[in-house]
Amino acid sequence: MELSAFPLKRKRVHETYGAGSTGFAAVVCAGLHGPVIWITEGWKSERLYPVGFGAFADPARLLVAEAQGPDDVLAVAEEALRDGAAPMVVMEITRPLGLTAGRRLQLAAETGRTTGLCLISEDMGSNAAETRWHCTPKADPTPLMDSTLMRWELKKNKKGTLGAWDVRWQHTTGRLAVVSASRE
Amino acid sequence: MFDGSTRRVVSLWFPRLASDRILRARPVSGPFAVTLRQSNSDRLHCLNHVAERMGLSRGMSLADARVFCPDLITRPAELSHDLRFLSTLRRWATRYCPWVGHEGEDGLVLDVTGATHLMGGEMAMLADMRMRLVRAGISVRIGLADTRGAAFALAHFGEGVAHAGQMLDGIGELPVAALRLPEATVVGLERLGLRKIRDLASSPRAPLTRRFGPEVLLRLDQALGHYPEQISPEAEPPHYGVRMTMPDPIGLTDDVMAATERLLRQLCDKLKAQEMGARVLALTLRRVDQGSQQVELRLASAMRDASRILPLFARGVAEVDAGFGIDQMRLEVVRVEPLPVQQIGQRNSERKEALDDLITRIGNRIGLENILRFLPADSHIPERGFITAPAAYSRPEPFPALTRPRPLRMFPPELIHAPAERTPPRHFRWRRMPLRTLHAIGPERIAPEWWMADEAWSTGIRDYWRIETSQGRRLWMFHTPQNPGWFVQGEFP
Numbered sequence: 001m002e003l004s005a006f007p008l009k010r011k012r013v014h015e016t017y018g019a020g021s022t023g024f025a026a027v028v029c030a031g032l033h034g035p036v037i038w039i040t041e042g043w044k045s046e047r048l049y050p051v052g053f054g055a056f057a058d059p060a061r062l063l064v065a066e067a068q069g070p071d072d073v074l075a076v077a078e079e080a081l082r083d084g085a086a087p088m089v090v091m092e093i094t095r096p097l098g099l100t101a102g103r104r105l106q107l108a109a110e111t112g113r114t115t116g117l118c119l120i121s122e123d124m125g126s127n128a129a130e131t132r133w134h135c136t137p138k139a140d141p142t143p144l145m146d147s148t149l150m151r152w153e154l155k156k157n158k159k160g161t162l163g164a165w166d167v168r169w170q171h172t173t174g175r176l177a178v179v180s181a182s183r184e
Numbered sequence: 185m186f187d188g189s190t191r192r193v194v195s196l197w198f199p200r201l202a203s204d205r206i207l208r209a210r211p212v213s214g215p216f217a218v219t220l221r222q223s224n225s226d227r228l229h230c231l232n233h234v235a236e237r238m239g240l241s242r243g244m245s246l247a248d249a250r251v252f253c254p255d256l257i258t259r260p261a262e263l264s265h266d267l268r269f270l271s272t273l274r275r276w277a278t279r280y281c282p283w284v285g286h287e288g289e290d291g292l293v294l295d296v297t298g299a300t301h302l303m304g305g306e307m308a309m310l311a312d313m314r315m316r317l318v319r320a321g322i323s324v325r326i327g328l329a330d331t332r333g334a335a336f337a338l339a340h341f342g343e344g345v346a347h348a349g350q351m352l353d354g355i356g357e358l359p360v361a362a363l364r365l366p367e368a369t370v371v372g373l374e375r376l377g378l379r380k381i382r383d384l385a386s387s388p389r390a391p392l393t394r395r396f397g398p399e400v401l402l403r404l405d406q407a408l409g410h411y412p413e414q415i416s417p418e419a420e421p422p423h424y425g426v427r428m429t430m431p432d433p434i435g436l437t438d439d440v441m442a443a444t445e446r447l448l449r450q451l452c453d454k455l456k457a458q459e460m461g462a463r464v465l466a467l468t469l470r471r472v473d474q475g476s477q478q479v480e481l482r483l484a485s486a487m488r489d490a491s492r493i494l495p496l497f498a499r500g501v502a503e504v505d506a507g508f509g510i511d512q513m514r515l516e517v518v519r520v521e522p523l524p525v526q527q528i529g530q531r532n533s534e535r536k537e538a539l540d541d542l543i544t545r546i547g548n549r550i551g552l553e554n555i556l557r558f559l560p561a562d563s564h565i566p567e568r569g570f571i572t573a574p575a576a577y578s579r580p581e582p583f584p585a586l587t588r589p590r591p592l593r594m595f596p597p598e599l600i601h602a603p604a605e606r607t608p609p610r611h612f613r614w615r616r617m618p619l620r621t622l623h624a625i626g627p628e629r630i631a632p633e634w635w636m637a638d639e640a641w642s643t644g645i646r647d648y649w650r651i652e653t654s655q656g657r658r659l660w661m662f663h664t665p666q667n668p669g670w671f672v673q674g675e676f677p
Binding site: 020065171 | 546550555570582657658674
């Protein structure tokens with residue numbers, strides 16, 4: 001069984017929302033090599049916990065940029081996407097993205113041959129996004145310490161079909177297994 | 185005129201360097217002393233005239249000094265500042281001759297051979313030195329002789345001029361201590377009745393060397409000019425600054441960047457020759473109307489590659505208001521770091537350079553200290569299991585493998601209303617969501633680190649649980665048995 005738009009298409013910016021969006025971003029980071037630039041706003045009290053990130057990828061790969069406001073987040077993201085020195089840029093968006101901003105990010109990612117991922121809230125997405133994922137943690141009837149069961153729904157896909165999958169991330173082997181595909 | 189055979193050396197001794205330096209900035213009329221902490225007690229390091237006249241002396245303990253002189257004003261010594269002050273004086277002294285070196289911690293030695301006639305003769309030069317130093321509030325004692333040793337002896341023990349070729353007449357009456365000998369040797373010589381330098385010069389040489397070692401006669405010969413002694417001038421520290429004056433004012437961004445490139449190339453050549461790299465650069469743009477604007481560039485790593493640094497200036501230069509035009513530019517390295525030559529051709533280094541450039545560019549927008557890297561830390565406390573460090577000033581370190589479940593997101597503990605039991609609650613509300621516990625894995629007990637005062641851990645030990653709810657959310661909760669309560673501190677993916 002295959003996910004239809006995963007691994008994420010390179011040279012594009014994608015979006016994810018829901019309670020499991022950070023986990024989704026971590027899985028995407030695990031699938032790529034090289035440094036990851038994680039852009040967030042400095043005032044937030046809810047932080048990425050690097051020790052826990054170690055279940056997905058080496059936390060030493062992370063570079064966290066703390067911007068002062070939503071405008072700075074976008075400016076830094078565009079700079080990082082265009083540069084191409086880091087193959088993956090994750091940004092935490094707190095304000096709905098306009099069409100111009102979304103398109104600029106896409107162009108920057110195309111120039112720099114990088115992958116962008118916006119962590120958004122629901123209904124905050126931009127039309128320019130390549131894919132949009134709704135990720136939620138899923139209760140596991142038989143919990144295993146080294147695996148995480150998640151439900152990923154593909155809500156938007158510019159070039160392909162939509163879908164919903166239950167996936168399991170295995171910490172020890174570091175791979176993603178699709179448990180079942182489910183249609184709504 | 186200089187006849188090519190004899191040297192003339194001036195020795196300047198600043199007996200009150202430390203106190204003069206402080207008193208220049210804030211004059212005090214009464215007794216004043218600089219104290220230095222030596223083996224657990226404050227001792228007088230340097231004092232002014234008034235304090236000396238009241239019976240105080242160097243090396244006296246501060247408590248004793250206060251008894252003699254209750255209204256003594258003191259300041260702690262700053263040896264590094266004194267050294268810098270002496271370097272400033274050394275630079276000033278190059279107005280008399282180019283050959284100036286340090287003599288100990290409070291003196292200078294000048295080789296004025298062939299330079300005295302420029303100031304109107306030896307005596308005129310000494311008078312000029314004294315006049316300028318006294319006017320600046322620095323007490324000085326000057327000796328002039330043919331050799332460094334004799335000049336030192338005169339400066340410290342007699343103040344005067346020894347005429348050319350007559351060293352023994354000039355310093356013969358001075359005590360043997362003037363020869364820069366260790367104290368034990370001086371005491372030994374005095375015990376033998378050799379109190380003056382003339383006595384020492386006329387006594388047989390072989391027994392002296394056998395008794396006191398070769399140093400006594402070496403110093404004597406150096407002072408009398410039988411044995412050479414060199415003066416090493418201090419090299420000026422390299423200055424990393426270049427400037428350019430335009431015949432006509434410029435205003436276009438491209439023009440300014442082109443001029444910056446020229447300056448940068450000159451600067452980088454200099455940095456390369458010295459094996460140094462720039463960390464912080466400042467570009468000052470002087471406008472026609474005398475206003476000036478500065479573009480500061482902080483780099484993520486030390487660099488000296490002009491073609492890499494130039495694009496990083498683009499953002500700063502674009503923001504400059506050129507007004508009626510810019511006619512003077514100055515580029516200076518504010519902070520240099522050693523950057524040894526490295527082997528090129530490794531694939532990884534190119535990638536690292538690209539990342540450093542990116543960090544610099546982002547850092548110029550949001551501040552270089554806001555780009556952080558995680559480094560592992562040795563602590564069981566979850567909040568202290570890592571440290572964040574600015575990426576520009578740290579190297580990545582691998583984290584140890586994860587052995588226990590740890591959340592991906594962490595936040596300050598949030599209290600939930602639940603019965604104060606040791607087992608996790610079956611139902612609870614968190615962030616206005618009703619949740620039901622499906623599985624609870626734990627407890628993992630973590631005790632506070634008693635050697636570190638931490639307000640957040642004042643509630644004592646914590647029992648951490650991984651709670652899986654039937655709604656899907658996986659929370660990291662803890663219970664504080666010593667202070668019953670349930671808190672949510674993190675969330676698993």
